[in-house]
Amino acid sequence: MLCALGLGAGPARAGASIELAELRVERADDGLYLSARLRFELPAAVEDALDKGIAVHFVADAEVVRDRWYWYDRQMASVQRYMRVAYQPLTRRWRLNTSSEPIVSSGLGVTLTQHYDSLAEVMAAIQRITRWRIATAAELEEGGRQSVRFRFRLDASQLPRTFQIGAFGDSDWVLSVERRVDLTQEGGR
Structure with missing residues (x-):
């Protein structure tokens, strides 16, 4: 059952050139599900870093809140999805790691790893x-005004220290979008 269609559901704030083309929230028997489609082109500085073998991290997070x-x-549920894109020069393939926990360089932990032949393919998967x-049925409550806040961003804090210094204040490294979807009008369904 479709709870909300994010097109026009609230203001979207964007960084360099990112657009939230579609945002859907669906309520099912076992919880609340979110689907999104993003559109953006990577700035030249980010593509250059990727081509040089520097991993770039993206974070998507969703939060279900009840207005008081x-x-x-009141925060009812909160989830994050961490994505790490890296170019493997020996195999000439792109690797995408996806996890619900931050991906650190000391170990990948529990991640889903996928390989792609081109940067365009891996970016299509991220977008x-x-x-x-984003929430289980037990975390959701009936009644009251509820909403979902979705945010997607490039995480420059995961870059190597030398890139963080150069990226600070550079608009090429600021990619983010945020949107809030009101679930109240669909609460009776």
């Missing part, structure tokens, strides 16, 4: 999020 008039909004469970 007397205090801060498409399909049926991501």
Whole structure:
């Protein structure tokens, strides 16, 4: 059952050249699912870093909140998806690691790893999020005003220190979009 269609559901803030083309939130018996389609071109500085073998990290996070008039909004559920893109020069292939925990250089931990032949293919995979469970049925409550906040960004804090210094204040390394979807009008379904 479709809960909300994110097109026009709220203001979207964008960084360099990122657009949230579609955002859907679906309520199912076992929880709440989010699907999103993003559109953006990587800036030249980011592509150059990738070509040189520097891994670039992206983070998608979703938060389900219940509005309260007397205090801060109550967070009902919060999930993150971390994505790491890296070029493998020996195999001339692109690697995408996806995890629900931050991906650190000391070890990949538990990640889903996929390989692609081109940068365009790996970016198409990053720009498409399909049926991501953002809340279980037990975490959702009936009644009250509820909303989902979705955010997608390039995480420059995961870059090597020398790139972080150069990237600080550079708009090429600022890619982000955020949108809030109101679930209240669909609460009765």
